[in-house]
Amino acid sequence: MLAQLVNVLYSIVDRIYIGNIPDIGSLALAGVGVCGPIVTLLSSFATLVGLGGSPIMAMRMGEGRMRQASRILNTCFLMLCVLSLVLTGLFLLTKDRLLLWFGASESTFPYANTYLTIYTAGTFFALMANGMNSFLICQGYSGLGMATVMLGAALNIVLDPVFIFGLELGVAGAALATVLSQVASCAFVLLALRRKKMPVPLGLRGFRWRIVRRVLAFGLSPFLIIATDSILLILLNTVLQRYGGPGLGDTLVTCATIVQSYMLLITMPMGGMTLGTQPVVSFNYGAGHPQRIKAAMKAIVGLCLAFCGVMLVFTHTLSPLFVRLFTSDADLAGRSVSYIKIFTAMILPLAVQYPLVDEITALGHLRLALFCSLFRKSLYFAALLLLPALFTAPATFFAEPVADLLAACVTTALFLRAFPRILLECEGHASHPLL
Secondary structure: OHHHHHHHHHHHHHHHHHHOOOOOHHHHHHHHHHHHHHHHHHHHHHHHHHHHHHHHHHHHHHOOOHHHHHHHHHHHHHHHHHHHHHHHHHHHHHHHHHHHHOOOOOOOHHHHHHHHHHHHHOHHHHHHHHHHHHHHHOOOOHHHHHHHHHHHHHHHHHHHHHHHHHOOOOHHHHHHHHHHHHHHHHHHHHHHHOOOOOOOOOOOOOOOHHHHHHHHHHHHHHHHHHHHHHHHHHHHHHHHHHHHHHHHHHHHHHHHHHHHHHHHHHHHHHHHHHHHHHHHHHHHHHHOOHHHHHHHHHHHHHHHHHHHHHHHHHHHHHHHHHHHOOOOOHHHHHHHHHHHHHHOOOHHHHHHHHHHHHHHHHOOOHHHHHHHHHHHHHHHHHHHHHHHHHOOHHHHHHHHHHHHHHHHHHHHHHHHHHHHHHHHHHHHHHHOOOO
């Protein structure tokens, strides 16, 4: 959860500084907002390799097969090298067209282009820092893994005002600060993995194509979840720009950037809570303790509901203060506060959706969990297309609460139907522990 909160700061601080650049803050924020989902899409490839390879490596370490674990680590390192080179070339060649497709206007394109060009040039460091950190954690060095995230976030927060305002580099300074922060995180991770005291140190030998296939199979599910989130955010900016038109499009994209920054304060910590409960649920499922699973499920759903209840109160009382961190424009601030209230209207149902999906995953029912996750995104996708076409461009912001409410109802119904059977399976483990 702490790592998730640090990542939230990493993202939000950039946008706060950019929004406060004199004269151009609002347009610059809209431009960077268009880049945000593209940057996340790039980062999802680090998840593909990191979360695809680290569980397999941990299994081999648990079996005492250290040579095979070394081959997995080295193969994943080379995979990230190749992916970063391919993605850098691909995005640099297509970025102009992508930005115009994904919500940039003539006014915001220069800022979006500047930010994405510099960020894309540092793709290698971003993928290495995020992807290889998983292999540091899976070897038992969670403290070093946390230090990697903290180092990058702290450096970014320090460098942002220096480059943006001190050196007067504007949006280019924000991008440069982010890349340099990722360079530091990347260097820290690689040096840590190269230490001789590491159980499985990083090397360059042992590449195997069969390992590549295995890693891609393991990492596909988390990759798809993050990649589809990015695609939906890209679609949100595109729809707002198209239906908002020249007069309102840039304003709505700027508001969406602020709204998404606020939403991160809810979803990222909640994701940390639910992911932190997964080992408890998985362990007790394997140990055959259904009552403990029930207790864990009640606890995490209750915790998420309480957290979202607090955030709902915060939304209706203090969200104007949050918005003022990004802009001093009265019209922009007023719109953003209104859209935040709409966007978060159904976070209590979301507080049920999140833990149920993650704990279903922990119980080994991956197809059901993936269906529930993709069902919510399908609803969101449909609402994004229909609402602005049937009503007005600002109606797009209602897509989130509509998807949250309907998906939570369906997920809860499916969970209540499947949960008794899952508990019977758990009791079966208790009866046959060697199985």
